Amino acid sequence: MDRVIRLGMLGCGTVGGGVATILAREADDITARTGAKLEITRVAVRDPGKDRGPALADSVVTTDPMEVVEAEDVDVVVEVMGGRRPAGDLIRRALELGKPVVTANKELVAHEGAELYAAARAAGVDLAYEAAVAGAIPIIKPMKESLAGDHVQRVVGILNGTTNYILTRMTEEGADYDEVLGDAQALGYAESDPTADVGGHDAAAKCAILASLAFDTTVRQEDVFTAGIESVTATDIRVADRLGYVIKLLGIASVVDDRVGVRVHPAFLPKTHPLAAVRGSYNAVFVQARAAGELMFYGPGAGAEPTGSAVVGDVIDVARNLLQTARGATESQHRPMEIRPIEELTTQYYVLLDVEDRAGVLAQVATVLGDHDVSIAQVWQEGRGDSAQLVLVTHQAREGNLRATVDALDGVSSVRNVASVLRVESEVFGS
Numbered sequence: 001m002d003r004v005i006r007l008g009m010l011g012c013g014t015v016g017g018g019v020a021t022i023l024a025r026e027a028d029d030i031t032a033r034t035g036a037k038l039e040i041t042r043v044a045v046r047d048p049g050k051d052r053g054p055a056l057a058d059s060v061v062t063t064d065p066m067e068v069v070e071a072e073d074v075d076v077v078v079e080v081m082g083g084r085r086p087a088g089d090l091i092r093r094a095l096e097l098g099k100p101v102v103t104a105n106k107e108l109v110a111h112e113g114a115e116l117y118a119a120a121r122a123a124g125v126d127l128a129y130e131a132a133v134a135g136a137i138p139i140i141k142p143m144k145e146s147l148a149g150d151h152v153q154r155v156v157g158i159l160n161g162t163t164n165y166i167l168t169r170m171t172e173e174g175a176d177y178d179e180v181l182g183d184a185q186a187l188g189y190a191e192s193d194p195t196a197d198v199g200g201h202d203a204a205a206k207c208a209i210l211a212s213l214a215f216d217t218t219v220r221q222e223d224v225f226t227a228g229i230e231s232v233t234a235t236d237i238r239v240a241d242r243l244g245y246v247i248k249l250l251g252i253a254s255v256v257d258d259r260v261g262v263r264v265h266p267a268f269l270p271k272t273h274p275l276a277a278v279r280g281s282y283n284a285v286f287v288q289a290r291a292a293g294e295l296m297f298y299g300p301g302a303g304a305e306p307t308g309s310a311v312v313g314d315v316i317d318v319a320r321n322l323l324q325t326a327r328g329a330t331e332s333q334h335r336p337m338e339i340r341p342i343e344e345l346t347t348q349y350y351v352l353l354d355v356e357d358r359a360g361v362l363a364q365v366a367t368v369l370g371d372h373d374v375s376i377a378q379v380w381q382e383g384r385g386d387s388a389q390l391v392l393v394t395h396q397a398r399e400g401n402l403r404a405t406v407d408a409l410d411g412v413s414s415v416r417n418v419a420s421v422l423r424v425e426s427e428v429f430g431s
């Protein structure tokens, strides 16, 4: 008779529902691949009255998640409830009890990953979190296992589907941010409170997790310089297009002088870069490694079944290990590394200024830039009269100098307003 591995699920919303559906639909193949039947024996939810569909028997539902963790008929804990509390305490307790944990919780891993990996290591049990970064896309395991022998130099990702959907529609329709956001909310692509997505925070959590893995160090979400897409305008997108770029919300992690630079912000990206072709709500992660070269991982970054696929893959992995009384690839020992302040970034910049339409303006602006060691690669005027704007693209400059330049431009009489400042990432990216 097949062995049974009993799963306790913490949460059964979007992702949990996807997990239950996949486990039921693919049961025979999963049993064959695992060497055991995977059975959901307990599920914790907030509202026990909600219909959970045919994949779950009512009898397994409870409102007490600790009861699920501690239940004798639970071998593996699947945390798909989200948030840091109580999820973090529940995972710690499961590990303490020697139960492997699979989680999709990016927020928790991005803030407390180092402590959770340590707890898993101390307990000698698996903690798997493939679904926490970029939904269905296999990226944690490739980074942790397939690339373990290589030296990762840089990771660049489109890590949030909502913002990529908004920017794609702005690019393809010439539409304004507010108009597309409203549509995205109506279509269910954006939350009614979209801050975590459009403010870059969701991408920052994923970027922190990827940076930690790439460079064997602890990078927390608060270490990630984060700027969102709220102030990207149709004009910015048009200028980018004219110069051969698209605007994408990028998560970029690299090591410069033994310090980790990690940032999430909208940026000009050359149309020729593979990430520029990532449209709509899709995600992608581009990895540069010394030996492997350039790799790109692409796919759906969210959704019930795409995310459920990553969770179930992890569940099968830890179940196989349980059957062999083995453990999967452990987290590498983290070495301490400093975080590089964003002011030290060197890249190109695009600056859009509302200016007075008169002679001498360019000379005034150029002087301010020159005073701060920022040189101009391209400049032109758009519009006339009250709508005159100066478009500048700089050569490589230090972020600290660029910021000082922008502050100084605010005080120049012929500059009415600094309308936009965006980083321009070339094929090699800023460093």
Ligand SMILES: NC(=O)c1ccc[n+]([C@@H]2O[C@H](COP(=O)([O-])OP(=O)(O)OC[C@H]3O[C@@H](n4cnc5c(N)ncnc54)[C@H](OP(=O)(O)O)[C@@H]3O)[C@@H](O)[C@H]2O)c1
Binding pocket: 010, 011, 012, 013, 014, 015, 016, 044, 045, 046, 047, 048, 050, 063, 064, 065, 079, 080, 081, 082, 083, 086, 104, 105, 106, 107, 131, 132, 135, 301, 302, 303, 304, 307
């Ligand atoms: N949605 C995605 O596409 C996606 C993609 C990647 C990663 N993730 C991550 O996956 C996790 C789950 O996301 P989701 O979208 O599935 O969330 P969700 O739809 O809001 O589901 C959360 C589930 O957890 C239950 N729950 C929450 N707090 C609880 C508590 N204190 N006690 C008992 N049950 C509780 C809820 O119960 P009720 O059903 O009764 O409300 C619900 O079933 C999050 O960490 C998220 O970041 C989501």
